[in-house]
Amino acid sequence: MDAHVRRTPEQVVNERHNSSSTQTTIENRFRTAEQKARVDYHIAKWLYQQGIPFNAIKARTFEVMCESIAQYGSGYIPPSYHQVRVPLLRNVVNETAEMKKKYEEYWKQYGCTLMSDGWTDKRGRHIINFLVNCLEGTYFMGSVDASGMVQSAQVLFELLDSKIDEIGEDYVIQVVTDNASNYKLAGGLKDFKNVIGKAKKITTFIYRDPRLLDAMRKRTRQKDLVRAAATRFATACLTCQSLVRHKDALKHLFISDEWKGSNLSKTEAGKKVEETVFAVPFWNTMEDFIRASKPLIVVLRIVDGDQRPAMPEVYVAMEEAKKKIREHLAHKERLWKKIISIIDKRWECQMERPLYGAALFLNPGKFFMFNENENGELIANLHISLVDVMTRLVVDPAIQDKITLQIDDYRYSKGCFGRDMAIRQRTTINPS
Structure with a gap:
């Protein structure tokens, strides 16, 4: 009867984690605290003797193993060295390969995210882990020892590119890295780079000396100069x-x-900081940088926020940011054109994907801000993006045809989409 009724170890552990309360089984009621303590002691002693990291206890597979041994009962003989090294390892490899096939089917239809994370082990080696994430779960592709490689953007690009080829270029929607500087070889303006460097020297110089910092805070009413943010x-x-x-x-x-x-005023560093603070060009360039960067900060807040999904917002947010930059720097046409060209270059390289256009098209609160006469080309491109995404996500041709008809009704506010209630609720109902 046990073979037909008893739940598998995986089912027992999953139920334990999904349940809000810990249930006591009938068998546990007949076991003493001393019996439990003895088992705990033997597990802990084995961990200590073999030097196994303590966080191994947190693994779900460890719980499944313990439950499996408990279900087997007294007299269980562990696998031999050969069994663990050859046949059992082969079984796990085959199981992992089957799991990857399931993930790959999902990637082909919905796409996936390639993730990389660099870290340094106890031997000082620089290791880069590569993982693929989708709604089905996260799959570990492997790791690369990059210690002997030149830590440049080109080398890291080649590593990422090889993993994208392994997955399939059409299936990778985005790449997420650990934000190391080599990953974001971004173009910028030399003037802005210089002014940011000088600003850092001012704040570093002041914050390094407690008396100077206290004198500064007295004049700023205890306000700090350095403002930490997520990026x-x-x-x-x-x-x-x-x-x-x-x-x-x-x-x-x-x-x-x-x-x-103070003695600081007589140092070379102090003289340079003082000179910068009284330099008119420094403050003028600083204000230009703020005019250019403030609209981009708004986009970053949308992307970093946890309150609502960013994808339906980011496309139109970037368009609005570029509009604001043009307005803020209207008196310096050459400057704003250069800034916009940098933004467009980065956007086209990293973000110009149908998924973002489709998300904007299906966000009525933002989509209907655009006018067909003034923004006809943009709307047409968003429409094409939605068709591209729909063709990939929806396999059934009959459903595709039905959606195509509804897209036109939505775009031109016809039928149900043209009712007063639908128009009124464009900005009040969550697009999803």
Whole structure:
């Protein structure tokens, strides 16, 4: 009867994790705390003797193993060295291959995310792990010892490119990395790069000396200059905004008796910082950088936010950001054109994918902000993006035809989509 009624170890463990309360089985009621303590001791002693990391206890497979042994009962003989090394290993490899096939079928229809994560082991080797993620789960592709490689963007690109080829280029929707600087070989403006560098020198110089920092805070009403954020770019932008906001306080600091009487004012670094604080070109360029970066900060907040999905928002948010940059720097046409060209180059390389266009098309609160007469080309491209995505996600031709008819009704606000209630609820109902 046990063979037909008893749940598998996997089922027992899954139920244990899915249940909000811990249920006590009938068998456990007849076991003493001393019996449980003895088993715990033997498991712990084996971990200690073999030098197995303690976090191995957290693995779901460890719980499944313990449940499997318990179901077998007294007298279980563990597998031999040969069994673990050859036939059992072959079984697990075959099982993993079957799991990968299931994932690959999902990737072909819905796409996947390639993830890379670099870390350094105890021997000082630089290891890069590669994983593929989708709604079915995360699959570990393998790791590469990059210790002997030149840590350049080109080498890392080649590693990622080889993994994309292994998965299938058409199936990789996005690449997620650990944000190491080599991964984001981004073009930028030399003037902005210089002004950010000078801003960092000002804040580093002030925060390094407690007395100077205290004098600065007295003049800024205890406000800090450095503003931490989720990304390095956002931190630089917010810190520059803070510097501009407290420009007068900084100037007063560097003409004060406290500064003139300090040894720091006589150092080479102190003289350079003082010169920067009173340099008009520095503040002018800083303000241009803020005008250019503030709209991009809005996009970053949308992407980093956890309250709602970013995909339906990011396309139109970037269009709005470019519009704001043009407005903020209207008096410097050459500058804003250069900035927009950099943004477009990065966007086309990384984000110009049908999925983002389809998400915007199906977000009525944003989509109907565009006018057919003024934005006809953009709307047509979004329509094409939706058709591309729909063709890939929907296999049945009959359903494809039905959706195609509904797309036109939606785009031109006909039928149910043209009713007052539907139009009124474009901005009040979640697009999903």
